[in-house]
Amino acid sequence: xxxxxxxxxxxxxxxxxxxxxxxxxxxxxxxxxxxxxxxxxxxxxxxxxxxxxxxxxxxxxxxxxxxxxxxxxxxxxxxxxxxxxxxxxxxxxxxxxxxxxxxxxxxxxxxxxxxxxxxxxxxxxxxxxxxxxxxxxxxxxxxxxxxxxxxxxxxxxxxxxxxxxxxxxxxxxxxxxxxxxxxxxxxxxxxxxxxxxxxxxxxxxxxxxxxxxxxxxxxxxxxxxxxxxxxxxxxxxxxxxxxxxxxxxxxxxxxxxxxxxxxxxxxxxxxxxxxxxxxxxxxxxxxxxxxxxxxxxxxxxxxxxxxxxxxxxxxxxxxxxxxxxxxxxxxxxxxxxxxxxxxxxxxxxxxxxxxxxxxxxxxxxxxxxxxxxxxxxxxxxxxxxxxxxxxxxxxxxxxxxxxxxxxxxxxxxxxxxxxxxxxxxxxxxxxxxxxx
Numbered sequence: 041x042x043x044x045x046x047x048x049x050x051x052x053x054x055x056x057x058x059x060x061x062x063x064x065x066x067x068x069x070x071x072x073x074x075x076x077x078x079x080x081x082x083x084x085x086x087x088x089x090x091x092x093x094x095x096x097x098x099x100x101x102x103x104x105x106x107x108x109x110x111x112x113x114x115x116x117x118x119x120x121x122x123x124x125x126x127x128x129x130x131x132x133x134x135x136x137x138x139x140x141x142x143x144x145x146x147x148x149x150x151x152x153x154x155x156x157x158x159x160x161x162x163x164x165x166x167x168x169x170x171x172x173x174x175x176x177x178x179x180x181x182x183x184x185x186x187x188x189x190x191x192x193x194x195x196x197x198x199x200x201x202x203x204x205x206x207x208x209x210x211x212x213x214x215x216x217x218x219x220x221x222x223x224x225x226x227x228x229x230x231x232x233x234x235x236x237x238x239x240x241x242x243x244x245x246x247x248x249x250x251x252x253x254x255x256x257x258x259x260x261x262x263x264x265x266x267x268x269x270x271x272x273x274x275x276x277x278x279x280x281x282x283x284x285x286x287x288x289x290x291x292x293x294x295x296x297x298x299x300x301x302x303x304x305x306x307x308x309x310x311x312x313x314x315x316x317x318x319x320x321x322x323x324x325x326x327x328x329x330x331x332x333x334x335x336x337x338x339x340x341x342x343x344x345x346x347x348x349x350x351x352x353x354x355x356x357x358x359x360x361x362x363x364x365x366x367x368x369x370x371x372x373x374x375x376x377x378x379x380x381x382x383x384x385x386x387x388x389x390x391x392x393x394x395x396x397x398x399x400x401x402x403x404x405x406x407x408x409x410x411x412x413x414x415x416x417x418x419x420x421x422x423x424x425x426x427x428x429x430x431x432x433x434x435x436x437x438x439x440x441x442x443x444x445x446x447x448x449x450x451x452x453x454x455x456x457x458x459x460x461x462x463x464x465x466x467x468x469x470x471x472x473x474x475x476x
Contacts, residue, residue: 045476046421047428048451048460049314050083050443051281052076053094054122056114058439063335071120073128079443080129080136086447087461089472090137091129092170092261092281092430093122097146098178100351104358109347114437116351123155130163137469139168139261144198146174146183150244153205156258157250165254165468170261171276173198175372176354191372195268200239202260202276207235209257211247227251259469265293265376273311274300279473280313281430283403285380287423290315290403294425312427312473315403318434319417321445325408332407335434342394344435345381349397353378362391414453421459 057075058064070076080091099117101107110117126138140159142152152169160167173194180188189197213231220226235246262273263281273280274297284293298308320335322328346357353371355378360366366382383393404420406413417429433442454460465475 043418043422043457043459044426045459045461046426047312047314047473047476048086048088048454049090049092049279049428049430050079050088050446051092051094051316051430051432052079052438053096053436054120054125055118056437058433058435058437058442059114063331063434063439063441073125076125077129077132078440079438080133080138082440082443082447084133084136086451087464088136089428089461090139090166090168090259090469092139092168093125093141094170094436095119095122095141095143095172096176096351097143097174098176098182100176100347101178102176102350102354102356103347105356109343110351113344113347115344115347123159126167127159127162130159130166133166134164135166135464135467135472137166137168137259137472138163139170139259139469141170141172143172143174144201145189145194146179147201149201149204149242150208150246150248152201153208154248154250156205157209157248157253160253160255160258161251165470167253167255168259168261168279168469170263170281171198171202171272172263175374176351188372191266191375192268195264195272197241199272199275200241204235204237204239204242204244206257207237208244208246208248209252211235212250212252214252214256217251255468255470259473269376270297270300273297274304274306277311278470280311282313282315283376283380284315285403287404287420290420290424294427310474314428314430315424316432317404317406317417317429318402318432319406319413319446319450320434321408321410321413321450323409325412328408328412342391345394345397349377349381357390360390362394363389366390366393410449410453413450414457414459417454418457418459 057070083091096116096119099107100110103109122140126140129138156169175188211233216231217227218225232247235244237244259278260276261279262277264273280297282293284290294313297313301308301311320328320332322331350357352374355369355371365387368384371378381393381397406416431446455462465472
């Protein structure tokens with residue numbers, strides 16, 4: 041089959057696996073990291089570009105004013121910090137990129153820059169930082185504040201935070217470490233400098249006290265479909281997580297990002313757009329459809345979706361009539377997700393919208409045998425123009441069974457079509473992202 045190759049990533053969280061669903065399967069202890077090490081090894085065997093960990097920093101109480109539904113069903117909690125886990129995974133793999141989410145709103149730039157540089161060194165140049173601005177119920181209170189900044193202000197803060205981080209990463213020249221045994225000099229002081237940044241939200245003197253990492257800086261990953269989010273991505277991101285629905289919207293999003301990259305003075309191919317999908321793969325198309333229906337009946341019930349959406353948007357969706365259209369409401373949370381759910385202007389009731397939401401982040405529905413799903417993925421990518429897919433598990437709760445359906449069935453079908461890699465292109469995450 042003709043067509044350009046595309047990238048594959050896997051999206052999950054340091055959270056419970058699918059412990060009680062149709063694809064539940066055995067695996068290591070997910071709190072000590074063994075389960076995710078096993079997943080990472082599977083993904084590396086299938087030549088995935090990277091494994092990306094989402095994160096959250098509060099137990100939501102957005103739905104019905106209670107934490108109960110989230111804790112009872114492990115919707116958004118509990119979650120552990122994924123950054124240490126990426127170092128563990130890096131020690132058990134040699135090629136797979138690993139990326140973790142860290143908020144620009146709730147972390148100081150110096151701390152994040154230092155930590156990211158350290159993890160990039162520990163993983164031998166395979167670390168990525170997923171940039172998020174982070175809003176949601178309970179977060180501000182966890183940090184001793186009464187409220188959090190508005191949507192556009194969070195992107196303003198993020199821009200300054202990432203600008204400082206880049207300056208700090210560059211505060212050590214590539215050849216600053218000399219290790220000269222004759223002179224006894226480890227690092228050349230002339231090649232390590234202060235940054236002396238003073239801005240609206242942050243100030244930092246620098247330099248970092250960590251040496252320059254193998255990539256110089258981690259790969260920067262970002263998700264955000266608002267105008268502010270797209271401008272931010274065009275300035276900083278090297279990989280974008282996209283949730284636009286359907287090939288037409290996917291293509292329009294990618295074309296817009298590439299236009300913004302050019303306006304920002306960047307080469308459009310320097311940033312890859314990966315679309316979220318949840319492929320449901322089984323031996324036959326009929327078996328895959330039956331599996332999809334069984335997953336929706338248990339893991340993604342109306343309660344699941346409404347509770348998750350309440351947490352992501354910061355709006356309590358339990359107060360709205362399911363049999364009426366969702367009224368137009370503004371959110372300081374995820375605007376794109378809210379618009380995707382509501383389908384404003386369609387006349388559809390909230391109940392209809394929830395049912396149609398299905399796997400809430402999917403750009404396209406991928407259900408069938410490995411051959412059927414591979415053909416659809418290739419056809420969509422040809423229409424969109426690139427750059428790949430970011431695969432997540434149903435209900436955002438992975439299982440070994442789901443992962444193996446991807447790595448041992450779907451990926452070989454894509455490899456037979458010469459559309460995904462069969463070997464890694466270079467030693468770093470950036471090398472592999474920029475290979476095509």
